[in-house]
Amino acid sequence: MPDHRNSAMSRRGFLTGVGGLAALAACGSPRGGAAAPAKSGGKQAVITHWDKWATQEPWVKKEVELFQAANPGITIERTLQASGNLENLLDLAARGGNLPDVFMVAQDRLDEHIQQGHVLDLSKYATLEWQKTFPAYSFVEGVNAADGKIYSAPFDGYGTEVQLYLNNQVFKDAGLVEADGTVKIPKTWDDVTLFAEQITKKGNGSVHGLGFGNSAFPIISWWVSFFVNGSGTPATLPSSTPGGLDPRTGKFTLRTERPYLDFLTLFLEWRDKGYIFPQSLSIDDEISRQHFARGKFGMIVGGVWNQPGWTDLGFTDYTTVTMVPQDGQRKSFFYRGAGSVHLAVSATAKNPDQAWEWFRWWHGKEAAARFVQELKGGVSIHPEANDPGKIDFAPFAQFVAGAELVLPGPQPSLRNPATIHVVPKPVTPSFEDICTGLYTGQIKDMRAALAKLAEDLEREFVKALEKAGKDGHKVSRDDYVFADWDITKPYKWDIPAYLGA
Template sequence: MSSPISRRSLLRGAAALAGAGALAGCSSGTSGSGASGSKAKTTITYWDWYASQASWVDNEIKLFQQAHPDIAVKKTTQVSDKYADLVSLAYRSNNPPDILMVPKSPQLSQQVSQDWLMPVDKWATKSWQSSFPENSFVEGVDVFGGKLYTAPFAAPAPSLQLYIHHGVFKDAGLTNDDGSVKLPKTWDDVTQAADAIASKSGGKVAPFGFGNSTNTTLAWWLDLFVRGAGSPGGAAVGGIDGMDYRVGQWKFGSDRNYLDVINLLMEWKSKNWFYPNSMSISDEQARAFFERGRFGMTVGGVWNQPEWTQHKFTDYSLVTLPSPSEAPKALFYGPPGGRFVAVSSKTSHADEAWAWFDWLYSPDAGKRWVEQGQGLSVYAKNNDPKSVTFAPFSQYVAMSGAAVVGPQPAIRNPKVSAVQLPAVKPDINDVLAGIYTGQLKDPQGALTELEGKMNQALGDAIKKAPGVSAKDFAFADWDLTKAYTTKPGA
């Protein structure tokens, strides 16, 4: 969900700053020390963009150094929206860290072809790989040319949830017989809850709210509700992973669920159920307003929780995939394979960097990741809601079954990693903003036009990728309620 990176002019100026000191000055970081205060024999540099997750990283560094007193980890946490550019600058300056979180751009295949990363097959033996779930290591995803460069750390997760403010719901009488909050599960439940909030508050509390100043959060609403109706293409997901893999195309206009959800949102808007300034405030402001009870429901992700916890706000619950009927007809999908950290090809301390790599990917580190409320682990045994003491995050962990591995064209044909899909404008965020504000009077026409442009862009990109065809993106046998685990060659 991070914002796009376009900092070229900044980087031209930054390039004049030589050495690691200049780069570190753009970031916040901590340095580890050896056990018992002794000086370690080797110090490895490590970069990430984890801010709210820093406590987990720092604890892992402490535990790692206790187990490896001859290795110190010097951590630098870069600003997330500058991270990719700073990594690129570090490589151009021939001064990258020894081990780093894999940046989101350029594509991982390009990072490999540019010799940024070191294959870890020397250490990541078949025995090491066997502890991971099936389809964790996939050519074209985290394996390139038969060599392994990174690995999945987190399991596919329900990336969006509907957050429920307990106080607002209780004030509206939305409670069960035992006094607990009555959580909505279906579209009708959400509508009825909104009606009760608007009626009981006399219009003083909005049923819904969001912050769309960055032109992204409206797509979260569409994405969350359309999945429950049975559409696998995530409207809030960029790039190829946002398409409907049943047909290998986008279906914004031809899949009726998209229009149905938009009509539902516009019906709610016509009743003045959305916080009036939702289009102009930021997501951060919307989180603060939800915390204060200015509206009863909002859509977001688990990233909401750390800030609310800091403010000692815990009076909320979360649900996911509200559907027209009781059971969701589609889920959240993540690709097989994955990425987290990688060893730099430029490191002079490969063995020590691998030791830190191995530690981060250990089941124990993953268990602590879940227990500290950071996310889901790639190891299913770690995702036990009972191990989490914080109730809202325990609810999130309990939703792990709402996210599974989905189809991945790279398994069928690794050459699809060469498909470079250009940005299409106006995109789904622009279309939704236009519909919501009334600038676009024909929602169906706008969705159909967007679908055509997206599919045309894909077709043009496929033509430029040797050995790739449109058939590589279609999985007609996909059951939307199950994981898709076709093995290579199937």
């Protein structure tokens, strides 16, 4: 699975993609982003590249082929690091003086790489003219730039992190269809309950309403995030906001709000009534996706990375649902920040000019169009690539259309770039642990567990603020409080549209 926005949700090592996708056909000019063939100074330049994109591998391989055809003086030696932690491997490579020339970098580690001198300042190449090939607010101090120097660029656009998927055949077998024969789409939590009940009854023990796979890593929190979004609380926030913190108050109260408590209570009711596939705790996410494709249950929550894998299995008869508010009335949205991190160029690259050409190609508009329209790998930062009229697969088009529900939200690092140095330590049990513990029955008192979590998060946040202050960074809790935020409207960022402007 991909590491799309380097978010907390998508960064948990979801690296086991599904191989065997059909080779992508080249479309349009072979020059991504209209990059002219690079001048290699009469020598063959070899650029080493590391990424962890397993599901997206067909696109990566195709882009390497197209780039090398357009730039005969440059060879890309790409390594897929699909096992282990890429950041740990980069740390080992840096210690040995063997960093790849171009590599994927996690957003919460970019500052560390900058401080250690691992990444190249791209300002020489990333001119204002080049920045303006991206939408406004793509390059942001404290996100992918520091001290006026650009170190990375955005790749992904702002789609919803997880969606609810419906197996159309399972719905039809259960009689959940409209008069025109299309499957019924749940509009409320009650709808999901009723649909799950009907599927389970019709399935007579062989088909269930809902399912997931929790054995490899915690999944239940995905369900919470999906169903709480839209239900009156800002469940999804820009990545520089600590988990559980409410930007409206600066306090760790989000997960003790009513929508969280209501949904967790409902989820446990689904379990107790037998609506959930009984082996969900003992199988992993990949197996659960295969079970869903084979009709063992009717609904699953997951990301867009599921779709290429299902296509590989020959399964395309499903529907994508972007949001299901509690009572059907949308009272909040999904939220995003400005700017993001994706690739970096090594400060020790022997051929930085050629490395930049590859970096530029990867982030170009034509490569983006192939990523969205051929691979159907996600939403691009380039709006042109997300043209629904050029997407020929309905479930993916439904996902792309859901991007309108992702609004700009308040981001502490935009107000004060120094907040990048505030890194609270993880707490145990985490929210994900608590969700699993409630489901297994190991945790009995939901309210007490979530209240204790809020206390633990507050404690570590205060420690992180104090440490950043001792290290000479001017930060405070005030950087995290946006009392004027109306969660039903886009938040206006008070930052330059482009760094060089």
